[in-house]
Amino acid sequence: MTPTTPLMTVSDAHMVYHARTGGLFRPDKVHALTGADLDIAPRETVGVVGESGCGKSTLARVLVGVERPTRGTVSYRGRDLWAMTADERRRTIGAQVGMVFQDPSTALNRRLPVRRVLRDPLDVHRVGTPARREERVRELMGLVGLPRQLADALPGQLSGGQRQRVAIARALALEPELVVADEPTSALDVSVRAQILNLLLDLKERLGLALVFVSHDIQTVRRVSDRVITMYLGRIVEETPAARVTAHARHPYTRALFSATPGLLDPIDPIPLVGPVPSAVRPPSGCPFRTRCWKADHVCAESMPDVSADGGKTDGMHRFRCHHPVGEHESTRDLVAQATGGAPGAAATERLP
Numbered sequence: 609m610t611p612t613t614p615l616m617t618v619s620d621a622h623m624v625y626h627a628r629t630g631g632l633f634r635p636d637k638v639h640a641l642t643g644a645d646l647d648i649a650p651r652e653t654v655g656v657v658g659e660s661g662c663g664k665s666t667l668a669r670v671l672v673g674v675e676r677p678t679r680g681t682v683s684y685r686g687r688d689l690w691a692m693t694a695d696e697r698r699r700t701i702g703a704q705v706g707m708v709f710q711d712p713s714t715a716l717n718r719r720l721p722v723r724r725v726l727r728d729p730l731d732v733h734r735v736g737t738p739a740r741r742e743e744r745v746r747e748l749m750g751l752v753g754l755p756r757q758l759a760d761a762l763p764g765q766l767s768g769g770q771r772q773r774v775a776i777a778r779a780l781a782l783e784p785e786l787v788v789a790d791e792p793t794s795a796l797d798v799s800v801r802a803q804i805l806n807l808l809l810d811l812k813e814r815l816g817l818a819l820v821f822v823s824h825d826i827q828t829v830r831r832v833s834d835r836v837i838t839m840y841l842g843r844i845v846e847e848t849p850a851a852r853v854t855a856h857a858r859h860p861y862t863r864a865l866f867s868a869t870p871g872l873l874d875p876i877d878p879i880p881l882v883g884p885v886p887s888a889v890r891p892p893s894g895c896p897f898r899t900r901c902w903k904a905d906h907v908c909a910e911s912m913p914d915v916s917a918d919g920g921k922t923d924g925m926h927r928f929r930c931h932h933p934v935g936e937h938e939s940t941r942d943l944v945a946q947a948t949g950g951a952p953g954a955a956a957t958e959r960l961p
């Protein structure tokens with residue numbers, strides 16, 4: 609738990625999708641999210657990292673209420689979103705939580721000019737008078753640095769960076785308390801990524817927002833976040849104060865992920881992981897990471913570890929799920945040696961079945 613009353617609380621959330629891969633009559637069950645617990649405090653930035661397919665976007669969609677978890681609860685200021693009527697939910701989550709998606713080209717209706725994109729949420733939520741809504745549209749464009757003459761432009765007439773500015777303005781239209789940004793810069797030209805990220809961070813500070821930042825860009829996540837959530841195969845396996853994540857994370861997977869990011873640590877070999885991420889249709893028993901973990905033993909195959917906490921740190925709560933956590937002072941160099949059997953550069957070959 610975070611020290612202040614959370615804005616959003618996700619408790620034991622599961623999301624199982626039915627995929628066509630299993631055939632028409634017996635679809636595969638994809639375990640996209642399994643037992644996720646998470647609090648988001650006002651004004652904090654929470655980064656979410658993990659390999660492709662680990663459930664980051666699913667968690668983001670569950671947080672903003674566009675998808676209902678198949679099990680578990682999602683609450684906004686203590687009120688269960690899915691116990692509300694659809695209208696109440698729209699008024700609550702629609703107004704208080706904004707979402708910025710990866711690709712602004714698909715996230716914006718290409719037939720609506722910028723003015724209409726930004727007015728839509730104001731009209732739906734009947735914010736003020738029509739004149740006030742027009743004024744708010746101008747304010748929003750100013751807030752994200754869009755020139756007024758673009759008000760009648762269609763998304764197709766804008767650059768990628770301008771489109772993402774529109775998407776950010778739309779997310780802010782109803783003055784939310786939380787913005788969830790799912791890979792907000794990865795579909796953009798490299799040259800504008802930093803501008804859009806800085807805009808988002810600047811607005812977060814100026815407007816006092818909480819921000820959930822989902823990204824593959826681990827270095828940026830570490831730099832901008834207060835807390836980092838590591839996901840693996842649908843599970844939140846660690847929650848770390850950002851300042852501790854590179855060298856003091858306790859979950860072997862977090863340490864491996866950060867060791868593989870160039871520029872974060874002294875130049876050393878990354879901790880090698882063997883084999884691919886298992887299928888989310890048939891996740892392994894026990895700890896989902898055990899098939900690739902150099903520390904795994906029979907205990908890891910038998911049960912999912914409970915949450916352990918390194919509490920009492922001055923820089924925030926640290927929680928992880930691991931039967932054999934990394935020692936707090938074990939260096940990445942030590943871990944590379946363990947994982948390679950003392951021969952850095954060569955991955956360990958002995959694995960659990």
Ligand SMILES: Nc1ncnc2c1ncn2[C@@H]1O[C@H](COP(=O)(O)OP(=O)(O)OP(=O)(O)O)[C@@H](O)[C@H]1O
Binds near residue numbers: 625640662664666
């Ligand atoms: N609508 C859906 N129907 C079926 N399976 C889905 C659906 N959405 C996601 N999945 C599956 O759920 C798992 C988690 O997907 P998700 O998109 O949340 O992962 P991610 O970590 O965001 O991946 P990426 O980094 O590639 O965006 C994956 O196995 C994915 O294939």
